[in-house]
Amino acid sequence: MLSIWEDVTQIEKQTYELSILRQVGQALQRTLNLPELLHLILTSITAGCALGFSRAMVFLIDPEKNVLEGKVGVGPMSEEEARAVWNEISKDHANLEAFLEKYGTNIPHEESSFGKMVQNVKIPLTEENNVLVKTIREKKPFKIDNAWENPLVPKDFEETFQEDSFVTVPLSAKGRVIGIIVADNKYSEFPIEDDRVELLMLFANQAALAIENAEAYKKLEDKVAQLNEAFERLQEAQDRLLRSERLAVIGKMAAHVAHEIRNPLTAIGGFARRILEHPDDTRKVKQGAEIISKEVNRLEKMLANVLNFTKIARPFKKSRDIHRIIDEVIQLHDPLFKDHKITIDKSYSQDLPEILVDEDQMRQVFTNIFTNSIYSMTKGGKILITTGLDDAYAIIDIQDTGIGMPEEVIENMFNPFYTNRQGGTGLGMAVTQKIIQEHEGKVEVISEVEKGTIFRIYLPLKNQEKNLTKIPEATPQSA
């Protein structure tokens, strides 16, 4: 196999070397998988049609442990094995490209005995007199002959690998040494020629770059895997949270409904019994029937509220003039406003275009807000409605001069069943928030005790519908 080298002239030899480097370089680009790459590198070094060493091994530096670790070894374990391999290889693959195609990245299923031996080697980088460490420190190749007598070769290394002569070359990428290659001619017994060492050096530079790339890629892959895992965990946590939130809402709702039902039911039961006991006492029957009817009304109202909350449908949106909707709700509440000595002021923006809303749901929103404002202004007051717009949203402010809210109420007012009002279900604001969110908008509250409250509603403008990039900055309390 090596006879080729002796026959060719210098020029032909150089051309041949360059062609080998080119072919191996191309082959090295074939994989970013580190074990595959290391195997490919060593296969190139031991290929008769390439560098033609008998055995080769790669050691890489573990910077954390400060040791040089054996990674891969390619080569036969005995002379017979060597001969068998060479025979097979020389038979069907004279050409390097085809050879690497067949043997390059095909890592054997089971690690060879030689590979296992290599993987057992760990050399502390502090062993300065070890030729392997010296190769790294001095960033140059060493050719060792008569290894048995050479003080740079540790005895145990020699006993393990039984090499009489071998060569070490640094694997250096961008000026940094990341490991070494050790190659020998065990079994073939050919001397290691200087030009072969040079070629191995050139090859090692290519290999080091490829190894560094593969390691960087592996790190990137690990990072991506970590990120994916973190993302999955986050999603699971979010699902759990949503589930528990839903359960908490249902639990609260059940407790609230049970509590609210108990009083009317007791009253109904009591008065029904009284009617049964005194069926002829028309006064008692009438009084009982009135109370029963009032309590049943209360129950019906509560039931309607709870049902309303649990089945807010997806909005059925149409292009609408929001001012008209507000005006109609105001008109509907006119008698109530008058009763409570409440005046309405409006400051509508002329620039506000039609927006996409579910008209019924928006009526519900304004009704809920007006109702709350009315309850908050027991001695009369004013409601000011201001509309405007920014780049992406129509903005509607509804301001009252009522009792306002302390921090604790602001924090809880959107929670279902949170109420401070006798007879309130605490669903008005929860429903309002849900509707606005379904419209891809948001609702904020600005409130000061004894001064009043502003509800600020953002609803997406029509042309912004599909690409809402800018959600306005949150002010005190936002939904």
Ligand SMILES: Nc1ncnc2c1ncn2[C@@H]1O[C@H](COP(=O)(O)OP(=O)(O)OP(=O)(O)O)[C@@H](O)[C@H]1O
């Ligand atoms: N404009 C406001 N001024 C002062 N407090 C308010 C105002 N709006 C809401 N609140 C407070 O927030 C609480 C929750 O309001 P929400 O509308 O959700 O329930 P509610 O009015 O109590 O009951 P309902 O379900 O009948 O509307 C109120 O009980 C009240 O304490």
Ligand SMILES: [Mg+2]
């Ligand atoms: Mg309310």
